[in-house]
Amino acid sequence: MEINIGITEQDRAAIAEGLSRLLADTYTLYLKTHNFHWNVTGPMFNTLHTMFETQYTELAVAVDDIAERIRALGFMAPGTYSAYSKLSSIKEEEGIPDAQDMIRLLIQGQEAVIRTARGIFPAADKASDEPTADLLTQRMQIHEKTAWMLRSLLAN
Template identity: 50%
Template sequence: MNTATVLSSKPKEQLTENGINRADRSELATFLSKALADTFLLNVKTLNFHWNVMGPLFYSLHKLTEEQYRDLTDAIDVIAERIRALGFVAPGSLTKFAELTDIIEESGTPSAENMINQLADDNERCARSLRVAVAAAEEIEDVKTADLLTDRIGQHEENAWMLRAIVSS
């Protein structure tokens, strides 16, 4: 095979015989694509706040958001690879992510308290959205996708709890 042929390969849907019919895999890929978009945008937002947080809690917030964005970065790859394992092309553009996500981008310079509240709200939003996807995965007995997303729910809930604990009175 020559180099031109190899380099002309494009991502496409792949035939997958994993015991889940194509329509169900397609539905799961749609749920996973939304999860991917939400995770990507939450990662960008967490990075933004990590870089720009100010105030007396700077060090602890800087460290906490670093832990969270690192986890989100890892999750992005895992979710995208699950979409591919189901046989579909993972979305990978800001335009497509913006179409799919419910996460609201922050382009201003909010206070540290507002940053914390936004991240907590967004983590809870992700957890709620993932519950719907887990139910769909469980219904068709896709234990791998259900397990992956259940794990993500737990992480988002923990993130929200840690963030809320900082601003509680």
């Protein structure tokens, strides 16, 4: 059935493409955060183990929200590791970094997601797609706060 929500198919496609990149970044950051949760060691173990769990749990909800927005726009959401590796600006880690490097890598990942989300705004604004703009704003607020909290762990 044809979708008639006041946004052209071309504009919906552009927005869905951007959201697919956001989904890939978010899922990749989820996986990295979960991996670090499992494998963190050192004097900050309890703090980081708990913090990372909070973060990956929030990211798991986010991937669902982003994928469902793509579907609401009439497009299929990517859902494979191979698709995510092509779409994501976040790279996987080889090996297990130490706790301080985990924090730095997660800050970089949070900031990458923010940049990806910010890059979708022109397409959403052009189409007056307020639901996508709202989703992007919420995601950016969460990632900016999380990046700040992680950076605070590195302060002297």
